[in-house]
Amino acid sequence: MKIIISEFMDDDAVNLLRARFGAAQVVYDASLVDKPAELLRAVADCDAFIVRNRTQVRGELLAACTKARVIGRLGVGLDNIDVPACEARGMKVIPATGANALAVAEYVIAAAMMLRRSSYLSTAEVAGGKWPRNRLSSGRETAGATLGLIGFGSIGQLTATLARGVGMTVVAYDPALSDAHPAWMDTGAIRMELDELISSADVVSLHVPLVDATRNLFNAQKIASMKKGAVLINTARGGIVDDLALAGALKSGHLGGAAVDVFATEPLPANEVFASCPNLILTPHIAGVSFEANVRVSSMIADQVIRALG
């Protein structure tokens, strides 16, 4: 058996694979994703290929995996994997469903609180002897505000539970969940149609996969129909939100703030789109990557790869 791991994975989980298949059989190089020629050679005789979100498992790389039976995904979005092509080749694609949901849900609540209060970004001014107390004295509390979740799967549902715990009203849109789905009762979230949710929420947070139906879902028109002063949080995927329209809405004051963790091109190339946007938090695709989430995601994938290879 040979296992290739092309992005970072928790050491204990890698050691679990080494204990099961032999140390020499497990090739772990977190920088392999950045060495395409080496990666192409490495996967040629592997039985399982473990990736995070940067390795593009499609085209030439997928064709090189002639022996692989399993693709382990250290996360949940599958937009970097050509799943139909994998399945056509008899490969099982295993995502770490639910294992990083808490990390994302906590990111959303923290961002919602920071952005509504808009008083946390004054470090340089305060350290520099300025005292912008008057300007920062009218931030909004989070309890009592309405959180609108677009996509109500494992992350959306956990976010709803945390949000209810800090006193928010939660509404959610997800056409795949019927009225009778237990998630509504379990979380206390109220089912709502998309347009009504967008125009009534104080904080809108996206939790949908990137698929054809969600690409550019949050376009200029949707952003314009958000409530004045509302906050937008995108931890889902780049390509779902029109970043140019978002930056425009922040600069014009239509939106009160935004947090963006994911971008159409990652790493985000240096550009002017987000320059001088007020009350904006940008993070490098880390919403789901906490210390604990990495341990959970990695051990889940190690266990499932071991089970799938028998």
Ligand code: NAD
């Ligand atoms: P999930 O599959 O449990 O839930 C996704 C939900 O979206 C499903 O209930 C589905 O019915 C719904 N959905 C699909 N298309 C929709 C549409 N057009 N409108 C409304 N709802 C729609 O997935 P999850 O674990 O909750 O993760 C959601 C997404 O978050 C992932 O696909 C991934 O792209 C992203 N994610 C990002 C990070 C990060 O670090 N930033 C970490 C984990 C996940």
